[in-house]
Amino acid sequence: MDLGLLNKNVVITGGSKGLGRAVAEVFAHEKANVMINSRSQEHLDQAANDIYKNSGQRIHTHKGNVSDHDYPSKLFDQIKKTFGSLDILISNAGGPKPGKFESFSDQDWYDAIDLSMMSHIRLIRECLPLLRQSKTPSVLTITSFSAKQPIPNLILSNVLRAAAVGLTKTLSLELGSENIRFNSILPGWTKTERVTALLKNRAETNKTSITEEMEKITAEIPLARMAEPHEFANVAVFLTSPAASYLTGIMLTVDGGVVKSTF
Numbered sequence: 001m002d003l004g005l006l007n008k009n010v011v012i013t014g015g016s017k018g019l020g021r022a023v024a025e026v027f028a029h030e031k032a033n034v035m036i037n038s039r040s041q042e043h044l045d046q047a048a049n050d051i052y053k054n055s056g057q058r059i060h061t062h063k064g065n066v067s068d069h070d071y072p073s074k075l076f077d078q079i080k081k082t083f084g085s086l087d088i089l090i091s092n093a094g095g096p097k098p099g100k101f102e103s104f105s106d107q108d109w110y111d112a113i114d115l116s117m118m119s120h121i122r123l124i125r126e127c128l129p130l131l132r133q134s135k136t137p138s139v140l141t142i143t144s145f146s147a148k149q150p151i152p153n154l155i156l157s158n159v160l161r162a163a164a165v166g167l168t169k170t171l172s173l174e175l176g177s178e179n180i181r182f183n184s185i186l187p188g189w190t191k192t193e194r195v196t197a198l199l200k201n202r203a204e205t206n207k208t209s210i211t212e213e214m215e216k217i218t219a220e221i222p223l224a225r226m227a228e229p230h231e232f233a234n235v236a237v238f239l240t241s242p243a244a245s246y247l248t249g250i251m252l253t254v255d256g257g258v259v260k261s262t263f
C-alpha cells in the first residue's frame, strides 16, 4: 500500500527519543520531509544523524520546550521558513511526573497542564494556518491509555490525558468540514526511556526490583510483553497518512490489549 507520504511536510514534537523518534524514522523511510523538536539540541542531532544513517533522509530540527507559552509561535515561524506549509502535526512531549494526589502542589498541576494539555492546544492553534494550506492535513495527539483506564501512581497523566483526548475529539468535530483530520493514539506500555524511569520509580517506592515491576506490568497485558517503539510508530504513521483519509476522531489504544473495556 502506498501511504502517500512522499514529500509531505511533517512536524513531530518530542521527536528526539522514544515514541516521537520512532515515528520520525518511519516517516523518513516513507520519504516525507521531517522536522523534529525537543528541548536538547544534542538529543536532536543524535536522532537526526541516526535517522539519516538508517533512511538516507535529512531531518530538520528545532529546539524548544513545548510547555513554554511562546514556543509554538517560534516553531510556526521555523516551519513556515523551512517547509512553507504543513501536512501532518504530531503533538507529543514527555509525560508528567509520577506520584499520588497528596504529593502534588498547585505548581506541579500547572506544570503538568502546560506539558500535557496546553502544549497540544497552543501547537495546534499555531499550526492551523499552515495545515489549512495542505490538501491532506492531519493532526495526531500522543496521549496515554490512562485516559481510559487510570494508571496507579500517575494521577497527573490520568487527569490530563482525558482532557487532551476531549480536545482532539472536539477538534475532529469542529474542523472536519475543512478536511482536517484529528486523531489521538493512547499508547500502552512501550519500551522507552520514560518507561525505564517509571519502572525505577516504582521499584524504589515498592522496595522491589525493576525486573519485578516489569513482570507485574506484563502480567496485566494480554500480549504478555511491552511494545517496541516501532510497533507504535507504524500505526501512528498510517493513521496520519493520506492512506487513512476517512479516519478522524479516533482515540486509538495501541496497548497489547491492556485496556480491558470493550469500547
Ligand SMILES: NC(=O)c1ccc[n+]([C@@H]2O[C@H](COP(=O)([O-])OP(=O)(O)OC[C@H]3O[C@@H](n4cnc5c(N)ncnc54)[C@H](OP(=O)(O)O)[C@@H]3O)[C@@H](O)[C@H]2O)c1
Pocket (backbone or CB within 6 Å): 013, 014, 015, 016, 017, 018, 019, 020, 037, 038, 039, 040, 043, 044, 064, 065, 066, 067, 092, 093, 094, 095, 096, 115, 142, 143, 144, 145, 186, 187, 188, 189, 190, 191, 192, 193, 194, 195
Ligand atoms: N512509552 C510508554 O509506554 C507510554 C505510555 C503511555 C503514554 N506515553 C506518553 O507518550 C509520550 C511520549 O512518551 P515516550 O515514552 O516516548 O517518552 P520519552 O522516552 O521520555 O521521550 C520524550 C521525548 O520528548 C522530548 N521532550 C520531553 N519533554 C519535552 C518538552 N517539554 N518539550 C519538547 N520536547 C520534550 C524528549 O527530548 P528532550 O529530553 O530532549 O526534550 C524526548 O525526545 C509521553 O507523553 C508519555 O507520557 C508513553
